[in-house]
Amino acid sequence: MVNFSLNSMKLGTVKFWKWGLRREGFKFTVYVVVPVLCGFVYANPKVMNDLIMKMRLIEYPESAPAPPVGDEINSFRAKRVLRDLEKKEGK
Numbered sequence: 001m002v003n004f005s006l007n008s009m010k011l012g013t014v015k016f017w018k019w020g021l022r023r024e025g026f027k028f029t030v031y032v033v034v035p036v037l038c039g040f041v042y043a044n045p046k047v048m049n050d051l052i053m054k055m056r057l058i059e060y061p062e063s064a065p066a067p068p069v070g071d072e073i074n075s076f077r078a079k080r081v082l083r084d085l086e087k088k089e090g091k
Contacts (some may be wrong), residue, residue: 041047
């Protein structure tokens with residue numbers, strides 16, 4: 001059975017105001033300061049580039065051919081359309 005007395009409640013209140021309020025203030029400060037600092041650090045493009053380069057998981061070979069761009073893609077599409085039309089006309 002729990003025994004509540006006026007003295008124990010006063011002592012708890014004093015402890016809260018002595019340590020609890022400081023602790024809550026510290027936690028609030030950490031909750032506000034950490035996201036703000038992270039925002040400043042990660043908003044810097046150089047820092048983000050360095051982090052991405054450190055965490056790069058896939059290394060692509062440098063001898064790989066460059067992907068098609070612009071006119072090459074259009075010519076592939078045109079060839080595919082012509083091939084599909086020839087298949088339809090052949091049926």
